[in-house]
Amino acid sequence: MSNDEITKEMKELLKQAIAPMKDSELRRDLWPQMLAKLEEQPAPVHAIPWFDWALAALAGATLLFFPGIIPALFYHL
Amino acid sequence: MELQERFAAGDLEAFEVLFRQHQREVYAWIVRIVRDSGIAEDLTVETFWRIYKYRARFKPDGNFRAWARRIGTNAALDHLRHARRETQLPEDVPCAAGADPAVRREVRDQIRNAFHELPPKYRLVATLALVEEESYAEIAKAVGISEALVKIRVFRAVRMLRKKLNSLGVEVSAK
Numbered sequence: 001m002s003n004d005e006i007t008k009e010m011k012e013l014l015k016q017a018i019a020p021m022k023d024s025e026l027r028r029d030l031w032p033q034m035l036a037k038l039e040e041q042p043a044p045v046h047a048i049p050w051f052d053w054a055l056a057a058l059a060g061a062t063l064l065f066f067p068g069i070i071p072a073l074f075y076h077l
Numbered sequence: 078m079e080l081q082e083r084f085a086a087g088d089l090e091a092f093e094v095l096f097r098q099h100q101r102e103v104y105a106w107i108v109r110i111v112r113d114s115g116i117a118e119d120l121t122v123e124t125f126w127r128i129y130k131y132r133a134r135f136k137p138d139g140n141f142r143a144w145a146r147r148i149g150t151n152a153a154l155d156h157l158r159h160a161r162r163e164t165q166l167p168e169d170v171p172c173a174a175g176a177d178p179a180v181r182r183e184v185r186d187q188i189r190n191a192f193h194e195l196p197p198k199y200r201l202v203a204t205l206a207l208v209e210e211e212s213y214a215e216i217a218k219a220v221g222i223s224e225a226l227v228k229i230r231v232f233r234a235v236r237m238l239r240k241k242l243n244s245l246g247v248e249v250s251a252k
Contacts, residue, residue, distance in 0.1 A: 006236075017188035017192070020209050021109045037122055
């Protein structure tokens with residue numbers, strides 16, 4: 001039995017138990033909920049990802065504990 | 078300035094217009110994945126909240142519909158991951174037209190439960206491909222993977238279902 005035949009057979013079996021969603025019509029306007037959510041959790045314009053903060057903290061800690069690398073850093077800049 | 082350009086720049090009125098244009102379609106897609114109208118409404122709002130949050134990443138000349146569907150699919154997948162085992166498929170799911178009356182209710186329940194126990198990423202593609210009969214191309218676009226990978230996931234889902242159903246004593250061909 002090929003993969004396609006097996007898949008087709010399972011599709012037929014699933015049809016016996018799970019019907020496709022015939023009624024997928026949205027019954028009301030969701031804009032009021034959208035506005036409420038925006039007021040509750042205003043979306044930041046430019047969210048800075050956590051890993052950027054982690055990278056900045058790591059760089060800061062490196063400079064703090066190894067100040068000797070600062071001249072080398074300036075040299076390479 | 079074009080509507081999508083204004084939206085990307087953070088214009089709330091432009092966002093409202095886009096919301097009203099696309100909310101029905103996003104909802105219709107999500108409800109077919111999560112199969113619950115209340116949850117689908119919440120996820121539609123969540124989808125548009127993410128859309129608004131990440132508006133700076135949207136290219137104004139891009140396809141808003143496809144972008145919204147992709148974000149909606151991710152929101153639905155997140156829901157399937159978090160709600161796993163907390164919710165069951167609604168009991169009143171009607172039997173499909175033409176369903177074999179010989180398939181007893183308990184067998185139908187076993188099939189539905191086995192389906193519900195699939196890992197979320199497999200359940201998502203299996204629902205869309207096997208139950209809703211969406212094309213692999215549409216699913217691939219919405220999930221953000223290749224058609225070949227959709228096909229692989231569908232077949233893996235089928236294999237998992239067969240194994241589970243066979244272990245429950247439901248007759249599934251093992252040829």
